Amino acid sequence: MANGAAQTWWRQIEWRKVGVSLTVVPFLLFAVLFMILPAGSLLIESFRNAQGQWTLANFADMNDPMIIEAYSMSLRISFTTAIIGAIIGLLVAYAVTVGGLPRGIRTAILTFSGVASNFAGVPLAFAFVATLGRTGIITVLLAQLGINLYKNGFSLYSYIGLVIVYVYFQFPLMVLVMTPALDGLRREWREASAILGANTAQYWRHVALPILMPAILAGMVLLFGNAFGAFATAYALTGGTLTMVTNVIAQEMSGDVLHNEALAYALATGMIVIMTITIGTYTVLQRRAERWLRA
Template sequence: MTTTAQKTSVGTASVPTGSERVDTRGAGGKSPRRRGVGWLGFAPFGVYVLLFLAVPGVIAIASGFFDAQGAFTLANFATFADPTILKDFGGSLWLSAVSAIISAVLGVLVCWALTSAKPDGLVRAIVDSAASVFAQFGGVMLAFAWIATIGQGALVTVVVKSLTGIDINGNGPILYSVTGLLFPYVYFGLPLMVLSFMPAMDGLRPQWGEAVATLGGTRVNYWLRVGIPVLAPAFFGSLILLFANAFSSYATAAALISQGGIIPLAIKQQLTSETIVGVANTAGVLALGMVVIMAILMSLYSLLDRRTRRWQR
C-alpha cells in the first residue's frame, strides 16, 4: 500500500507529515547545522595557531623592517651581505641536507624491514611507539644524552679507545661543532622518517608485484618500473620534511654550541648580543630568510604529498 505524505515547505527544508525522512539539507546537499558544529570544534586550534604561531611570527618578521627607534627602514637587509651570516646560512643548509639524507636512507631501510612484520603485530607496535617518542625527543635532554655517550670521558669514547686505541675526541670535542650536530639531528630525524614514509610502504599493493610476475617481470623490474616510481614522491616529500625539521631546530644546537654556526643560533646572537649594540632588529630579517626557505620547502612538500595520496587511495 502506498502512503502519500503531505509536505510543507519551510525555506529550503522539507517537513513531511508521513513516513518520509526529514530533509534539512540546503541547496548544496550539506547540513548547515553539522557544518557549523565542525567549525566550532576547530575554533580552539585556530585560536592557538593565531595567538602562538601567526601573531608572534608576523611580529618577528615585521621587526626586521624597523630600526632601533621604530622608523621604517630596509637597511637591516644589509645583514645578508655579512660573511658570518652567509657562513651560518651555509652551515644550516649543509647540516639540514646531510642529516636529512642520512635519516632518509636509514629510515627507508627500517621501513623496508618492517614490511615483513605484521601490521598489527607486536614488532610493528613497538617500532611505531618508539619512533613517535624518539622523534619528539630533543633539546637539553638529547644534548645531555649524546654528551654522556660520545663526549669527553663518555661510555662509548672510553670503550672505543680501550679496544682500538682511537680517541674519537682526539681533535677536540666532536659534539661541540656543526658537524657534531649530525648525531642528535639524525637521532630524531630517523624516527620521523619512519613515521612519514611507512604509510607509503604500506600502500604498495601485493597485486602489483603479482601482475609484474605474471607478465614475466623480475623483482628488479618490479622495483624499477613500479615500486620506486610509486614511492619516489613520498620519499622526496619525507626528505623535504626532514630538511625543514632540521633547518628550524634550535634547542639541541643551543645546548651544544654557543658561538653560532647555524642560523637559529645567529638569530639568538642578534637578540642577545652585548658587544654589538643595535642589531636586535636584524634578527627579524634572518627570520624572514628562514621563513622564505621554509615556505618554498613546504610548497614542494605539499605538491609531492598530493601526488603520493593518489597511490594511497
C-alpha cells in the first residue's frame, strides 16, 4: 500500500481519515438534535424572560412557596428512599454474600433484584394499590385484626405511601450495586485482622467498612438519582397531585399552571443540574469502589 510516491501516499491517508470520520456524523447529529438541543434550549431559556432578554429573574422567582415545596418534597423523597433502600439493600446483599447462605438463595435474590429494580412505573403503583390501597389486601386484613390504617393517618396516596412504593425498586438496586463490592472482601483480610487480635466488630469498623464505604456511598447516590428523576410511579399513584418537581413540570406541559413559562425552564434546569452532580459523584465513587475489586 505504501509503494506509491510519498505525496500521493499521505493524501490517500487523509482522505480515508475524513471518510472514516464521516461515519460518526449521524450519531453525533442524533445526539445534538435529540439530547443536547432540547436540554440546551431549556437551559438557555431559563436565563431569559418572556421578552427574550437575558436575566436571572427566573431563578429568583423560584423563591416561591410552591416551588420550594416541590423541590423539598422531591429531595426529601429521594433522600429518604435512598437511605432506607440502602440499609435494606445492604443487609440483604450482606446476607447473600458474606452471610454464608446457600448458593441457590443468592442466585434467586439477584434475579429478584433484577426484576424488582425494573418493576416500576404504572404497574408498580397498581400493585401497591391492590396491597395497601383503601380496599387493598393488607389493608382489609389489618382491618379485620382491628387495625384501621386509613383511620390512623396512613394513606398510600401521600408522602409516606410514596416512600413505601419507591423503596420497592430502590433496595433491589442497592443489592445489585453492593453484591460485587461485598464479594470483593477477601478472606485474607479477615484472617489477618484475627491474627492481629481484632474481633468481629473491630474488623468491620476498621477494615471492611472503610473498604466498602465508596461502594455504599455510590449506591446511595445512585438511589437518590433513581428516585429524583422518577415520574411515572408517582403519577399513576397520585395522579400528579403531590407537589414534586417532576409533577410541576408535567402540569406545566399539560396546561399553564405556573403562569410563567420561563419559571418552568428554570425548574427543569435545576433538575438537570442536580442529576449531573448526582451522576458525576456516582461515577467518581464507583471508580474508587472498583479499585478493590481488581484481584
